[in-house]
Amino acid sequence: xxxxxxxxxVGRVDPIKHEAKKRATQFIEIYQPxxxxxxxxxxxxxxxxxxxxxxxxxxxHNYIPNWLKLAEEGRIMEAADLVHETNTLPExxxxxxxxxxxxxGACTLNDDFGAVTIGSVEKYITxxxxxxxxxxxxKDVTPRKERVAIIGAGPAGLGCADVLARNGVQAVVYDxxxxxxxxxxxxxxxxxxxxxxxxxxRSVLEGMGIQFKMGVTVGKDxxxxxxxxxYDSVFLGMGTYTAMKAKLPNEDAEGVIQALPYxxxxxxxxxxxxxxxxxxxxxxxxxxxxxxxxxxxxxxVRTAVRQGAKSVTCAYRRDxxxxxxxxxxxxxxxxxxxxxxxxxxxxxxxAENGQIVGIECVETKMxxxxxxxxxxxxxxxxxxxxxxxxxxxxxxxxxxxxAAWFSDFGIETNEWGLVKAKKTDDNPFQTTNPKVFAGGxxxxxxxxxxxxxxxxxxxxxxxxxxxx
Ligand code: FAD
Ligand code: SF4
Numbered sequence: 001x002x003x004x005x006x007x008x009x010v011g012r013v014d015p016i017k018h019e020a021k022k023r024a025t026q027f028i029e030i031y032q033p034x035x036x037x038x039x040x041x042x043x044x045x046x047x048x049x050x051x052x053x054x055x056x057x058x059x060x061h062n063y064i065p066n067w068l069k070l071a072e073e074g075r076i077m078e079a080a081d082l083v084h085e086t087n088t089l090p091e092x093x094x095x096x097x098x099x100x101x102x103x104x105g106a107c108t109l110n111d112d113f114g115a116v117t118i119g120s121v122e123k124y125i126t127x128x129x130x131x132x133x134x135x136x137x138x139k140d141v142t143p144r145k146e147r148v149a150i151i152g153a154g155p156a157g158l159g160c161a162d163v164l165a166r167n168g169v170q171a172v173v174y175d176x177x178x179x180x181x182x183x184x185x186x187x188x189x190x191x192x193x194x195x196x197x198x199x200x201x202r203s204v205l206e207g208m209g210i211q212f213k214m215g216v217t218v219g220k221d222x223x224x225x226x227x228x229x230x231y232d233s234v235f236l237g238m239g240t241y242t243a244m245k246a247k248l249p250n251e252d253a254e255g256v257i258q259a260l261p262y263x264x265x266x267x268x269x270x271x272x273x274x275x276x277x278x279x280x281x282x283x284x285x286x287x288x289x290x291x292x293x294x295x296x297x298x299x300x301v302r303t304a305v306r307q308g309a310k311s312v313t314c315a316y317r318r319d320x321x322x323x324x325x326x327x328x329x330x331x332x333x334x335x336x337x338x339x340x341x342x343x344x345x346x347x348x349x350x351a352e353n354g355q356i357v358g359i360e361c362v363e364t365k366m367x368x369x370x371x372x373x374x375x376x377x378x379x380x381x382x383x384x385x386x387x388x389x390x391x392x393x394x395x396x397x398x399x400x401x402x403a404a405w406f407s408d409f410g411i412e413t414n415e416w417g418l419v420k421a422k423k424t425d426d427n428p429f430q431t432t433n434p435k436v437f438a439g440g441x442x443x444x445x446x447x448x449x450x451x452x453x454x455x456x457x458x459x460x461x462x463x464x465x466x467x468x
Contacts (some may be wrong), residue, residue, distance in 0.1 A: 004351030005046040012114030013042060020335040024305050027190045027270050029095070030332065031069070034117075034124045036074070042117045043072035043194060049108040054118060057106035059454040060086045060093075064103060064118055071121050080129030083122060084136060088162040088453050089155060089201060091130070092184060094123025095193050097450050098295075098326035127221045136166070136208055139239060144168040146232040146467050151175075151218045154182020155449045156207065156237030156440025159456025165208045167464055172231070173210060176217040180205075182239055184449065186264045189235075189299050191306070195271060219405050228409070228435060236411075236419060236431070236438040237456055238403070239444045244396040246291065250349035251394075255356035257281065259296045259395035259398035266303055283391050289359055291315055291346055293323040298330060300393045301338045312338050313387065315359070317345040317377045319366055340389075350386060358386040398446040408431050419443050421459075424464065427466050428461035437463050 010164070014037075019022070023030045048069040054064045063082055070079035083090045099105070099119040107115035109246045147167050150157045153175035161171035177183045181198040206212070218224055223424070227234050243258045245251060264278040272279075288304045290297050295317035304312045314333070316323060319342045323330060334340065343364045350358040363383035366375040400417030412420045412432040418440040421429045429437045441447060441456030 003044055006041070007109050007113050007116075008211060010041055010045060012045070012109075012117060013038065014117060014159050015120050017332075017335075020337075023191065024336040025308075027306055029194050030191055031095075031120075033127065034120055035266055039121055039124050040072050040074070043068040043121050045109065045113075046072075046116045047108055051108070052105035053108065053270050054103040054116075058103045059448070059450045060457075062086045062090075062103070062122070067125060068116065068121060068349040071125050076125055076132070077134055078421070079125045081137070083125055085152050087122075088159045088457065089184075089449070090122050091126035091201070092155075092193060093453070094119045094121075094126065095197070096184075096188060097125070097448070098328070100132055100327050102450070127197075130204065130443045135204060138166070138208055141166060142168050143170075144467075147168070147172060147230070148233045148235060148463055149174060149227040149231040150235045150237060151227075152182060152237035152239060152440070153177070153180035153212060153214070154237055154440060155184060155452040156239075156442075156456035156459075157182070157235065158201075159453040160237060160437075160439065160460045161205065161210045161405055161456075162208070163457045163460030164463065165205075165210050167460075169464070171210045172213060174213045174216045174218055174222070174227075176215065178214050179271075180212055180214070182237075186267050187260060187296075187299075189263060189267065189303055191414045192269060192299070195267075200355065207452065219403055224403075224405055224409060228348075232435075232467055235456070235459055235463065236436065236442060237440045237452070238401075240398040240400050240418075240441040240443050242399040242401040242417075243394070244399055246346060246349075246394045246396060248346055248349050250351040250356070253349055253351035253356045254354050255389075255391050256349060257391060257393045259290075259292070259300050259393055260398070262393060263296070263299055263303060266307070282307050285310050286391040287389050288312045288391045288393065289315055289387055289389040290395055291359070292397070293318065294325045294395065294397060295329065297393075297395035298325050298333050300395050301333050302336055304391075304393070305333075305336050305338060309391075313341055313389075314338055315341045315344040315346065315361060315387065317343065317364055318375065322374050343377065345379060347384070348460060349392065356390060356392055358388045358404070359392055360384060360386045398441075400442065402442070407434065411436055411438075416445070418445055422462070428462040428464065429455060430462050434466070437466075 035046040104115035261278040269280040344361040349358040364377035367378040437459040439459040440452035
């Protein structure tokens with residue numbers, strides 16, 4: 001029986017992490033799974049407050065209190081059914097969503113008692129149910145004759161394929177990489193998300209009838225025109241991959257590294273695969289500085305630690321409170337030995353004989369908030385200093401990378417190169433070519449896994465509307 005005062009009697013408990021010293025040498029997930037009694041105890045802390053702000057703050061509007069209750073009662077298969085009603089990749093969101101900014105940040109208990117551990121319970125429900133044989137119930141799905149091509153097997157493409165398949169439409173997903181997942185497989189390191197998790201999800205999606213055509217670059221191996229001819233509609237979920245430059249002198253010096261190729265090369269190395277475009281780079285024994293304060297920067301510092309770097313420093317131009325990355329990941333990085341230098345703005349890369357030797361920074365102080373609500377970093381005159389380094393990773397985020405062929409098919413982009421897509425209820429996420437829909441990072445700019453899934457799922461509703 002549930003206890004109405006559980007939230008007072010039992011505090012929030014997060015899953016146990018592997019010891020920091022041990023995990024700083026390993027590319028394995030750092031959180032151990034919850035046990036069933038822990039899930040029962042933690043899920044029972046939910047007040048069922050009647051105002052589930054957590055649901056509103058979750059971009060997928062997951063039925064959080066309802067599946068917490070099922071988990072508390074041990075009804076894991078029913079919980080898994082409900083979790084999947086709104087989410088295509090719940091085990092992945094449970095692992096990588098910045099819950100402190102989303103569902104858990106909005107939990108009624110957050111300020112005074114500690115939020116319910118929503119993400120960890122979501123992960124437990126899904127991992128456990130799938131391991132026990134849970135699969136989506138497709139018995140009542142009536143097959144339709146229409147077929148839809150999806151370009152990109154990242155969270156947006158998979159979200160779209162899931163909803164189409166559950167509505168009887170044949171979804172065929174094309175991706176240039178050998179494995180599905182997009183940045184989930186090749187960007188996010190395995191200490192946050194084990195690659196086996198994605199492989200298991202692939203088998204679930206294939207079991208639903210979704211087809212994957214991997215290792216196929218649309219625009220090179222197959223033409224976009226051929227997809228338009230063969231399919232009833234096309235969804236674009238191709239992400240954003242143009243790295244933002246630091247625009248500093250000597251940016252082309254030896255030892256200056258772009259974040260994503262570095263992370264992708266490392267993932268290939270761990271998976272035993274290779275891609276000439278993103279070669280493996282070891283930073284063992286180096287003094288490493290990472291510029292940036294988002295999730296990508298945190299993944300780089302923690303990867304460098306695991307590769308055996310001599311020292312790893314993250315330099316960020318605002319203060320800690322204004323960092324865009326998840327608080328949890330900053331904490332994890334700190335525990336693993338990363339130094340943080342806040343309020344440091346880079347002004348020049350120092351190089352000798354073409355090799356980086358340092359990064360010159362100025363100190364900043366926090367000023368007025370800008371249009372996005374974040375405080376501006378104001379430079380303090382005369383505060384220049386040089387940090388000695390032999391490897392500098394630039395993790396300033398990504399800009400749109402629209403394909404050259406979009407304009408040939410009437411697919412318009414905005415001034416930042418993001419694909420224009422409708423946000424209205426009629427045919428949501430339809431582009432300026434009525435047969436083509438788009439979602440995820442390539443429409444909203446680089447953001448989160450959960451928002452990409454949400455847009456892919458909404459776009460599928462737009463496609464169903466269009467097909468009808
Ligand atoms: P992607 O995941 O980029 O997938 C796009 C897919 O399209 C790729 O597989 C690509 O190969 C394919 N593709 C592109 N062009 C073609 C073509 N012409 N033909 C065939 N295939 C093509 N978000 C979080 O919520 N939590 C995190 O902890 C987090 N960490 C991150 C860490 C890093 C290093 C990075 C870079 C991002 C992180 N993000 C995180 C953001 C998140 O990964 C993205 O917002 C999300 O993956 C976007 O999904 P998407 O489907 O739009 O694009
Ligand atoms: Fe929270 Fe993300 Fe799960 Fe939504 S999908 S409930 S934001 S962990």
